[in-house]
Amino acid sequence: MAYRATARTEARRAEVRERILRSARALVGERGFAGVSMLALARGAGIATGTLYRYFPSKTDLCVELFRLATRREVEAVRAAMAAPGVATAKLARGVEMYGERALRSGRLAYALIAEPLAPELETERLRYRATWREIWAAVIAAGVDAGELPPQPVAFTAAAIVGALAEAVVPSPEVPHSDVTLSSRARIEASVNFILNAVNGNYGVEHGQS
Amino acid sequence: MAYRATARTEARRAEVRERILRSARALVGERGFAGVSMLALARGAGIATGTLYRYFPSKTDLCVELFRLATRREVEAVRAAMAAPGVATAKLARGVEMYGERALRSGRLAYALIAEPLAPELETERLRYRATWREIWAAVIAAGVDAGELPPQPVAFTAAAIVGALAEAVVPSPEVPHSDVTLSSRARIEASVNFILNAVNGNYGVEHGQS
Numbered sequence: 001m002a003y004r005a006t007a008r009t010e011a012r013r014a015e016v017r018e019r020i021l022r023s024a025r026a027l028v029g030e031r032g033f034a035g036v037s038m039l040a041l042a043r044g045a046g047i048a049t050g051t052l053y054r055y056f057p058s059k060t061d062l063c064v065e066l067f068r069l070a071t072r073r074e075v076e077a078v079r080a081a082m083a084a085p086g087v088a089t090a091k092l093a094r095g096v097e098m099y100g101e102r103a104l105r106s107g108r109l110a111y112a113l114i115a116e117p118l119a120p121e122l123e124t125e126r127l128r129y130r131a132t133w134r135e136i137w138a139a140v141i142a143a144g145v146d147a148g149e150l151p152p153q154p155v156a157f158t159a160a161a162i163v164g165a166l167a168e169a170v171v172p173s174p175e176v177p178h179s180d181v182t183l184s185s186r187a188r189i190e191a192s193v194n195f196i197l198n199a200v201n202g203n204y205g206v207e208h209g210q211s
Numbered sequence: 212m213a214y215r216a217t218a219r220t221e222a223r224r225a226e227v228r229e230r231i232l233r234s235a236r237a238l239v240g241e242r243g244f245a246g247v248s249m250l251a252l253a254r255g256a257g258i259a260t261g262t263l264y265r266y267f268p269s270k271t272d273l274c275v276e277l278f279r280l281a282t283r284r285e286v287e288a289v290r291a292a293m294a295a296p297g298v299a300t301a302k303l304a305r306g307v308e309m310y311g312e313r314a315l316r317s318g319r320l321a322y323a324l325i326a327e328p329l330a331p332e333l334e335t336e337r338l339r340y341r342a343t344w345r346e347i348w349a350a351v352i353a354a355g356v357d358a359g360e361l362p363p364q365p366v367a368f369t370a371a372a373i374v375g376a377l378a379e380a381v382v383p384s385p386e387v388p389h390s391d392v393t394l395s396s397r398a399r400i401e402a403s404v405n406f407i408l409n410a411v412n413g414n415y416g417v418e419h420g421q422s
Contacts, residue, residue, distance in 0.1 A: 117334040130379070154394055157380055157402045164379025165372035165410075168341070183365055191368045195410045199376075202409025 017055055020045045024066045029109040032116045033063055060121050067125045070113055074102055075132055082136075088144020089201065093193050095140065096166070100189035103171050110171045133163045141200055150200055162196055169195070228266055231256045235277045240320040243327045244274055271332050278336045281324055285313055286343055293347075299355020300412065304404050306351065307377070311400035314382050321382045341378075345370045352411055361411055373407055380406070 023044030027036050038059055042052040056062035081098035082091040103110035118126065138159035144150035170192055183191070234255030238247050249270055253263040267273035292309035293302040314321035329337065349370035355361035381403055394402070 117331060118328070120328060123328040153405075154398065154402045157394060157399065158406060161376035161380035161403070161406050164375035164377070166375070168375025168378070169368055169372035183368060187365065188368065191365045192372075194364075194413075195369060195372050198413025199406045199410035202405075202413045 013055075016045070016047065016051070020047070020052065020055055020062070021066060021069060024062055025070065025109065028063075028066065028070075028112050029107050032108055032112045033118055033122065034116065036063065060119055063119070063122055064125055067113065067122055067129075070109065071125075071129045071132075074099070074113075075136065077102055078136060082140055088140055088147065088149045089197055091140050092137075092144075092200065093197060095136070096193050096196050097189055099166060100170050100185075100192050104185040104188065114167045114171055130163055130167075133166075134159045137162045144200075151202075153200065158200055161199065165195060165199075166192060224266075227256070227258065227262070231258070231263065231266055231273070232277055232280060235273055236281065236320065239274075239277065239281075239323050240318045243319055243323040244329055244333065245327065247274065271330055274330070274333055275336055278324065278333055278340070281320065282336075282340045282343070285310070285324075286347065288313055289347065293351055299351055299358065299360045300408055302351050303348075303355075303411065304408060306347070307404050307407050308400055310377060311381050311396075311403050315396040315399065325378045325382055341374055344374045344377075348373045355411075362413075364411065369411055372410065376406060376410075377403060 020041065024036065024041055027040055027044060036059060038049055038052055041059075041062065042049040045052065056065070078095045078098045082095040084091075084094070086094070103114075113126070113129065134156070136159075138155050141150060141153070141158055142155045145152055145155060170188060231252065235247065235252055238251055238255060247270060249260055249263055252270075252273065253260040256263065267276070289306045289309045293306040295302075295305070297305070314325075324337070324340065345367070347370075349366050352361060352364070352369055353366045356363055356366060381399060
């Protein structure tokens with residue numbers, strides 16, 4: 001009896017927790033992390049504020065958990081897109097496309113993850129997130145260089161530049177709109193793929209005595 | 212007499228203000244904005260804390276002023292490097308080189324301006340700063356496209372991608388060092404120029420049916 005009661009309680013707890021995180025994801029997607037309040041979260045999840053605090057002791061704890069969940073999904077989707085066989089440039093194109101499609105579909109969530117000014121605890125998560133992206137792009141580029149599909153290059157540098165280019169150019173800031181807001185999502189994704197494939201492929205500097 | 216006294220007072224005020232800002236610049240260059248305190252600033256400028264507050268009512272006011280001053284200098288140096296005649300790619304190479312040289316010479320100051328997590332008032336300054344960089348790169352690229360020196364491209368998008376690539380790759384974060392910390396400053400600047408010239412010049416996507 002005691003065991004079954006515990007199992008039921010556990011299942012119930014997991015369900016409420018899931019509901020809270022879904023509500024948080026929706027809120028962040030609308031207003032960014034800055035627009036999240038414990039009151040709005042409790043309302044969105046259909047629970048009392050006191051109950052919410054029993055699941056997450058603070059807004060920051062909840063946001064850190066949400067940040068981890070959301071970024072893990074992005075990373076997994078891009079990794080999966082690049083796992084299928086192909087040359088490095090094809091993998092890179094698929095990965096950047098997946099990144100762009102998901103970012104542009106997620107509304108304000110992508111901006112919140114990538115660029116919204118955050119509390120220090122979340123900034124730490126974001127540094128980890130950007131480091132993960134650097135590793136992902138670096139792995140593909142390094143394999144391409146090893147296979148002779150890409151010219152030799154400082155791989156870690158290239159990977160960091162890709163992380164920065166995607167973070168700044170794919171998702172416009174809602175506060176300071178880019179002058180290119182008229183670019184459609186499709187055009188924006190194509191521009192990302194072109195920019196990055198050119199950057200990793202070219203030998204312009206070498207040709208023109210820049211290096 | 213009254214006039215001369217006022218002129219002397221003004222000159223004295225300007226001198227103290229200048230000294231405070233120099234002290235602030237040195238502090239940020241060592242510890243970032245997070246390491247700045249009114250006490251340390253007053254000590255650095257050789258004045259009492261009370262006097263410091265008469266010049267800058269808060270640490271944030273002072274940091275905003277410093278942010279503006281420091282970024283204006285960066286922007287002017289890069290603009291000047293690109294003002295001399297030349298084709299778009301040569302200007303771009305000169306501009307990126309100047310950006311990289313100054314950033315890598317300034318120690319932690321460049322990281323503080325570009326990427327250190329900041330108070331919201333400073334984040335607003337940074338958004339303006341990044342918008343200014345986008346305009347600067349966009350102007351050079353647009354002129355190059357118009358002159359037929361660069362292939363047609365979504366200029367505002369390209370400019371934003373350059374801002375992001377430079378921000379992420381040129382100046383490593385002191386908290387989470389890149390895996391490419393062994394890259395020398397010279398190699399890092401060359402890598403930046405190559406990455407960006409390739410990105411704006413190439414037609415890889417078009418050639419390979421990516422666009």
